Amino acid sequence: MQPELKSPVRVRFAPSPTGYPHLGNIRTALFNWLFARHYGGKFILRIEDTDVARKVEGAVEAILDSLQWLGLDWDEGPYFQSQRLPIYRETGHKLLEEGHAYLCYCSPERLEAMRQEQIKRKQPPKYDRRCRDLAQQEKTRLQATGITPVIRFTTPLEGETTFHDLIRGPVTFKNDTLDDFVLLKSDGYPTYHLASVVDDHMMAISHVLRADEWLSSTPRHVLLYQALNWQPPQFAHLPMILGPDRAKLSKRHGATTVTEYQKQGYLPEAVVNFLALLGWSLDDRTELLSREELIKHFSLERVGKTPAIFNKDKLEWMNGVYLRKLSLGEFVQQALPFLDRELPKSVERPLDKTYVSQVLSLIQERAKTLVEVPQLASFFFLDELQYDTGLLLSGKLDAKSAANAITIASQKLEEVMTWDATALESALRPLAAELNLDTGKFFGLLRVAITGRTAAPPLFQTMAVLGKERCLKRFNAALQLLSTYSN
RNA sequence: GCCCCCAUCGUCUAGAGGCCUAGGACAUCAGCCUUUCAAGCUGAAGAUCAGGGGUCCGAAUCCCCUUGGGGGCACCA
Numbered sequence: 001m002q003p004e005l006k007s008p009v010r011v012r013f014a015p016s017p018t019g020y021p022h023l024g025n026i027r028t029a030l031f032n033w034l035f036a037r038h039y040g041g042k043f044i045l046r047i048e049d050t051d052v053a054r055k056v057e058g059a060v061e062a063i064l065d066s067l068q069w070l071g072l073d074w075d076e077g078p079y080f081q082s083q084r085l086p087i088y089r090e091t092g093h094k095l096l097e098e099g100h101a102y103l104c105y106c107s108p109e110r111l112e113a114m115r116q117e118q119i120k121r122k123q124p125p126k127y128d129r130r131c132r133d134l135a136q137q138e139k140t141r142l143q144a145t146g147i148t149p150v151i152r153f154t155t156p157l158e159g160e161t162t163f164h165d166l167i168r169g170p171v172t173f174k175n176d177t178l179d180d181f182v183l184l185k186s187d188g189y190p191t192y193h194l195a196s197v198v199d200d201h202m203m204a205i206s207h208v209l210r211a212d213e214w215l216s217s218t219p220r221h222v223l224l225y226q227a228l229n230w231q232p233p234q235f236a237h238l239p240m241i242l243g244p245d246r247a248k249l250s251k252r253h254g255a256t257t258v259t260e261y262q263k264q265g266y267l268p269e270a271v272v273n274f275l276a277l278l279g280w281s282l283d284d285r286t287e288l289l290s291r292e293e294l295i296k297h298f299s300l301e302r303v304g305k306t307p308a309i310f311n312k313d314k315l316e317w318m319n320g321v322y323l324r325k326l327s328l329g330e331f332v333q334q335a336l337p338f339l340d341r342e343l344p345k346s347v348e349r350p351l352d353k354t355y356v357s358q359v360l361s362l363i364q365e366r367a368k369t370l371v372e373v374p375q376l377a378s379f380f381f382l383d384e385l386q387y388d389t390g391l392l393l394s395g396k397l398d399a400k401s402a403a404n405a406i407t408i409a410s411q412k413l414e415e416v417m418t419w420d421a422t423a424l425e426s427a428l429r430p431l432a433a434e435l436n437l438d439t440g441k442f443f444g445l446l447r448v449a450i451t452g453r454t455a456a457p458p459l460f461q462t463m464a465v466l467g468k469e470r471c472l473k474r475f476n477a478a479l480q481l482l483s484t485y486s487n
Numbered sequence: 488g489c490c491c492c493c494a495u496c497g498u499c500u501a502g503a504g505g506c507c508u509a510g511g512a513c514a515u516c517a518g519c520c521u522u523u524c525a526a527g528c529u530g531a532a533g534a535u536c537a538g539g540g541g542u543c544c545g546a547a548u549c550c551c552c553u554u555g556g557g558g559g560c561a562c563c564a
Contacts, residue, residue: 213559244498
């Protein structure tokens with residue numbers, strides 16, 4: 001399955017701007033990109049905007065943004081099919097002249113009615129070819145009506161079409177199961193079939209790597225290449241990515257657009273790594289691969305055939321791994337915008353970079369995504385903590401002894417001059433024994449007083465970052481709460 | 488309904504006839520570490536390799552059938 005080395009590798013990603021790109025679309029882009037980079041070929045971006053009616057505002061931008069975010073840089077394009085209309089028309093008319101296509105005057109209404117009837121009779125819905133062999137007289141009459149005809153492909157009635165898929169092997173279709181599909185619509189735009197064949201040829205695409213959903217359109221394309229007397233590219237149909245309900249990924253599956261993952265605080269490196277493993281694998285154990293390693297090892301032979309359901313848990317895990325791999329500086333840089341956006345307005349801006357850095361050093365290994373950073377770190381920034389007073393008693397202490405423990409700790413800490421984790425520990429650890437409390441209970445109590453929660457970064461480090469003044473203030477606040485606690 | 492594709496733990500996957508008493512990862516559970524959480528480490532559970540027929544000395548791996556799933560069947564891509 002080595003690509004033909006006589007012709008340079010040229011692949012394309014050809015999305016249509018009828019929606020925002022989801023993980024499936026982007027996985028296709030990634031495989032194309034990896035293939036191109038692996039073989040030192042070209043990765044071409046082409047926007048298939050031939051459906052005027054379904055065009056979605058902002059989709060093109062979302063596609064470009066997604067690719068850029070993931071670092072899938074393209075070598076040519078973006079080409080827009082809407083700007084190449086004359087080429088398709090010319091090809092369509094050429095086909096017409098050579099007898100490979102014909103004009104069809106059937107109205108959409110008639111076609112729709114016909115389809116409904118066929119479905120009702122449990123027949124395969126297919127164009128009945130009414131216009132395929134019109135008598136000259138009839139043609140003239142229809143022409144005079146002023147109806148704008150479409151151009152349909154004259155699909156061979158007999159025989160079969162076989163092509164060799166790089167992933168599936170030989171695939172054969174009987175020609176009589178194929179339709180006389182439309183090449184040029186009455187609005188003057190080409191259909192996908194015509195436009196992609198023409199462009200793939202004109203752009204000298206060597207390999208078409210696209211999702212499995214296109215497999216059954218491929219014989220039509222092969223027939224078109226034959227009619228045009230063009231050499232078809234090699235085809236490879238990639239396994240689909242399915243939603244949790246095992247159905248084709250769509251808007252119905254919620255947060256599947258790539259930009260959504262960006263917003264949720266996933267790192268592009270993690271997403272690339274994760275996506276690469278959806279349908280491709282290096283061996284029986286390697287999970288973490290850098291971009292360079294992916295390029296180095298990527299090959300179509302190791303692309304599987306079975307559709308994959310993406311496993312969000314695993315993506316999260318992997319993102320956590322990548323987050324922890326970041327240097328503190330990089331992590332701060334990545335997390336800062338999220339803090340800035342999500343922290344309450346009451347927190348003074350701009351955030352102090354040094355302080356943020358100290359805080360984030362304690363958060364980094366606890367975050368799976370960037371979006372949870374503000375939540376994990378909020379108590380470092382708030383002046384007053386809101387928490388359920390009962391939390392202070394979660395160590396099964398009564399309010400009185402809890403208050404006593406905090407008071408003693410507070411007094412002890414007043415005397416601490418060097419406010420760092422080591423000093424804090426040597427000041428507080430002995431107190432547990434003096435108070436006859438086990439360390440779990442004692443430190444747990446102080447943790448709630450300091451952070452307002454039972455799960456937080458290590459106590460002494462947290463206190464060191466917060467600073468003496470804020471810690472003592474929080475102890476006071478805790479005492480306040482305990483004093484009003486309904487006994 | 489017709490056509491095409493696919494079929495290994497819940498999920499992602501390794502496996503290209505003997506290395507498989509089916510390996511890894513996520514998730515789950517347990518233990519260790521530990522001031523909590525997280526991370527880390529160790530271990531457990533989890534797949535009669537969809538089912539049935541062949542071929543072969545030998546099949547998860549090859550062939551056939553069945554079943555299941557997916558995709559396609561537009562003047563959408």
